[in-house]
Amino acid sequence: MVARAGLKRWLLLPVLVCALAAAALAGWWWVIHWAPDRARYPTQGVWLDAASGPVEWATLRASGPGGHGADFVYLTASTGAGDRDPAFAAGFDAARAAGLQVGAVHVYDLCVPADVQASNFVTTVPRDKHMLPAAIALDIDARRCPDPPGEASIDSELTTFLNEVERHLGRPVVLMPTAAVEARYHLAARIDRNVWVIGDFRPPGYVARPWVLWTATHRLHVAGVDGPVRWVVVQQ
Numbered sequence: 742m743v744a745r746a747g748l749k750r751w752l753l754l755p756v757l758v759c760a761l762a763a764a765a766l767a768g769w770w771w772v773i774h775w776a777p778d779r780a781r782y783p784t785q786g787v788w789l790d791a792a793s794g795p796v797e798w799a800t801l802r803a804s805g806p807g808g809h810g811a812d813f814v815y816l817t818a819s820t821g822a823g824d825r826d827p828a829f830a831a832g833f834d835a836a837r838a839a840g841l842q843v844g845a846v847h848v849y850d851l852c853v854p855a856d857v858q859a860s861n862f863v864t865t866v867p868r869d870k871h872m873l874p875a876a877i878a879l880d881i882d883a884r885r886c887p888d889p890p891g892e893a894s895i896d897s898e899l900t901t902f903l904n905e906v907e908r909h910l911g912r913p914v915v916l917m918p919t920a921a922v923e924a925r926y927h928l929a930a931r932i933d934r935n936v937w938v939i940g941d942f943r944p945p946g947y948v949a950r951p952w953v954l955w956t957a958t959h960r961l962h963v964a965g966v967d968g969p970v971r972w973v974v975v976q977q
Contacts, residue, residue, distance in 0.1 A: 775942065776806030777957050781905040782974035786813035788846065788956065791828035793966055798839035800965030803960070805970070811963070813842035815876060815973065819865045821850035821885065822857040829865065844873030846917070847906070852886035855898040859905035866910075874912055876937055876954070877902075879928065895926050903934075915954060920947040937973075952976055 754913040776785065785806070789796065802810045816834045817826045826957045829845070846868045849858065866875065881889055890898070907913055917937035918928050929936045937954035938945050944955055953976055961972040 790817035
């Protein structure tokens with residue numbers, strides 16, 4: 742009797758393994774295809790850079806989650822003092838030609854002087870009244886900035902950066918702080934700019950006021966781009 746019970750458990754093992762594999766596959770499929778409901782967030786788009794690979798812009802515009810393509814694209818333009826995304830200029834023109842609204846992102850380096858970063862951005866991004874408001878991505882990057890400055894220094898430097906960039910663009914930018922930056926510096930609470938938040942699958946609550954843009958997932962696979970993308974929605 743004991744041997745028969747052991748045999749039964751042994752025979753059930755492949756069934757259990759198959760069930761777990763099927764569940765894992767279903768979970769993976771859900772993760773790479775999930776995007777927020779269009780009924781709740783009618784305007785949706787994507788944030789891309791050179792690492793996203795080649796883009797078929799017309800396909801991206803026409804086909805996306807739920808059968809709806811991207812409405813807009815943000816392209817990383819510059820990082821820190823001297824890094825410029827090699828795909829920005831061509832992507833800017835091609836995205837606009839495909840009918841997408843386009844915005845630029847600067848990845849801010851907490852350890853680099855603001856005026857140097859502003860110079861990098863304004864020489865990379867054209868002055869264009871039809872562009873979406875530029876976004877400034879802020880994170881604590883131990884590799885780039887192992888000893889982040891204090892709050893007073895960030896206030897001074899970021900004010901300088903915003904003044905120079907907004908003078909060039911002719912409009913306010915959007916701040917995109919990560920949860921780590923917001924916890925340390927409370928930028929959204931102290932700087933009067935629209936806010937872009939980041940958090941997979943559900944809107945995060947790490948800023949103390951309403952957000953305008955939300956990176957809802959960085960794992961979405963969409964037609965027109967080979968790898969996973971950061972999918973962004975607009976709060977109406």
